[in-house]
Amino acid sequence: MTSFNNFYQNIATNRLSHWLNTLPAQLTQWREQHLHGEFAQWQKTLAALPKTSASSIDINTCVRAGVRNDINDGEYKRIENLLKKFKPWRKGPYHIHGLHIDTEWRSDFKWDRLTPHISDLSNRYVLDIGCGSGYHLWRMRGAGAKFVVGIDPTQLFLTQFQAIQHFIQDPQVNLLPLGVEQLPELKAFDSVFAMGVLYHRRSPIDFLYQLKAQLVPGGELVLETLVVDGDENTVLVPGERYAKMRNVWFLPSCDAMCAWLARCGFNNIRVVNTDITAIDEQRKTDWIDTESLQDFLDPNDANKTIEGYPAPKRAIFIANK
Template sequence: MEEREDILAPYAGRISYGALLKLREKRGREHIWIDPWDELRGLLSFLPRIQAKSVCLDSDIVSIGDRSEVSQDVIDIIEKCICALIPWRKGPYSLFGRVIDSEWRSDLKWNRIEPFLDDPHEKKVADIGGNNGYFLFRMANYSPKLMVNFDPNGRFYYQFELLHRFSGVDNMQHEVLGVEDVHLFENFFDIVLFMGVIYHCRDPLGALRQVYTCLKPGGQMIFESLALPGRKPVSLTPPGRYGKMRNA
């Protein structure tokens, strides 16, 4: 896949940019440039990097492109990529008319948090544990200064890449990093989303400290976690497992 402009490069003096470049290379070798994704990378290399003419980011289904905009050959490759990237957790999306019916209805969560967001216009925004970037695609409608989607999972990286290459949202990128790495962005982000992640962390309090480190003074964090009903005091690390989720 071809190189794109790094939207974080202009901020090299404000973040730990040298350390970030080294960590990108390491995580790329571990999660991105690995044999299981060779076939998918080959498919992506045949796709044009064009901006779709019809893009709708302010509806429940993030819609990128109309069927009439690309050839049948491109549609066939997109279909193969979508299938190769199953499961799709966050969504829903429509890519050149091909609806991606995600496992989660992320639009419902977005509609709950949107009224409480600070105005993202010209702000620097992060989604930590952002999966394939659904919330930032929705956020793009407000014209933030930049948006960074953090998730160390290779599948989510390639899902993001498939959608992003056609979206025309040039001020957004995916970093294959986790919450343990966001200290590289000390006092940098105006708005941080940290939702549905903390109960997967082995050190939840440490994770919160990391998030606090990357948030600018006076910034906003949107935080979501599981809650246990009842009046009994419970800790952040109760014994056992909840919902068959790892570390939860």
């Protein structure tokens, strides 16, 4: 069963040591709630992954562990069959001993859009909120981050992260099954990333304050979210669904988002990128078995969602505490 003891040992001697006042009790409770059921079965599948030795690791230009020649045909097929039990794979892609996990999202596209604009991550403590299976955690570490923590409450994403960690084995990269509302005011991270999360929060202003509470003074927030066109007073509040998603609450304009950040006390606020989500960035693959972006858009007008709202447009905001 999942153990977080190594994480506790790591933070006991770094600037996150005060987190030990609350974290072990939270994760003990979480573990007790997941002793049985689907997560327990996934853990058995994880345990069946073959132990391999990667001749090379690349988390700088991609997320790759090993090459095809590191393992035999039987091991390759076993890895493929076991990892496919963790579908759907949303964020990636990953390359494990020559096996291409072709995830629904090309998360490397987003990474390439934001990296020219963020601070150098060298030797920084980095937090990624709503990190999914952790693709960007690896890229942050590859960019020089000293210690990387991702939080996401989804059991499947934790399992997928553990599967990749099985092959990479980097104790400075971690994923915890927590929601942002479970974080104390850590005030310990040099960089906080929150990408694709804000529109899922019922109270975006509370969310921004939660992000701010994790940063050291002067720390950098990197926030990516869905936006709509308009002025600082424009905010779309969708009906029951937006692009077939049930839990979408607020889509601000870029000006409105900047105003929210300023209201929460952030400074040096800037919009560094806007981008219409393209079908080559989010699409069906053999690793998801579900619908994807093409199914969420109006078949007669790709500029609209199937509900008639503006098609997904994303913007990246950077600000400082």
